[in-house]
Amino acid sequence: MRQVIPLGTVTMTYPGPVREQPLAIELHNTLYAADGEPLDGLADERGLRAWLGAVRGRLPAQARGADPRRLADVRRLRDAVREVLHAATEQRPPRPSAVRAVNDASRRCPSSPQLGAARGGGMRAAIDHHGADATDIALGAFAVDAIDLVTGARRGALGRCGAPGCVLMFLRDHPRRAWCSPACGNRARQARHYRRTHP
Structure with missing residues (x-):
């Protein structure tokens, strides 16, 4: 899905997939x-x-000013997140360098829960990110999400698209889901039909 993103007075189009998946999966994809x-959706700034x-x-709100000039840092973390997510789906240990990169990104973004008043008189919790710049906060958010995905309750729901030629990951919302999108599911069914009818 192409997304047109207004950023100030410049409108930018991101041509790659954005599928409302967890942040670590979006980075992978x-x-x-x-x-x-x-x-490569991150080929340049x-x-x-x-x-x-x-x-x-x-x-996180404090990450919204992340600096695109830190492209190399984001790409390094993306490579590490990809390795960690693939290792989880393949049920093998990730490379130690990937674990270090994810942990380093998480560590550079200290945060603490804060209690505040909510509208209507209730209470709300918010995460305060402190001591880091906007880019480190964004990198930390991706790293923390990756850690949660591979160690938490959602680990078993991680999936790699089964469509021919697709390299995307997704979080299963149904145990039998095998594709990242309906379009990939259709492509896989068409390929299977073609193989059956054209031996």
């Missing part, structure tokens, strides 16, 4: 394929800026 060709705009509503 910035490497994707279209028409069988591998593509412009791509990172557009992608950050596409996931902006799910980032």
Whole structure:
């Protein structure tokens, strides 16, 4: 799905998939394929800026000013997150360098829960990120989400798309779900039908 993201006076289009998945999966999915060709949604600062705009509503408020010039840091973390998520779905230990990279990103973003008043007289909890810049807060959010995905209750719901040529991951909302999107499911069924009818 193409997303047009207004950022100030400039409108940017992120061409890659954004599927309302957890942040770590969205980061993983910035490497994707279209028409069988591998593509990188974070190939340059412009791509990172557009992608950050596409996931902006799910980032901590303090991370919304993340600096696209830190592209190399984001790409390094993406590689580590991909390794950790793949290891979880393959039920193998991740490479130690990937674990270190995820932990380092998480550690650079200290946070603490804060109690506050909610509208209507109730109480609310919020996370205060302190001692870090906006980019470190964004990196920390991706890292913490990856840690939660591979160690928490959602670990068993991690899935890799089974459609031919698709490299995306997703969080299963149904135990039998095998594709990242209905379009990939249709492609897989068409490929299976073609193989059956054209031996």
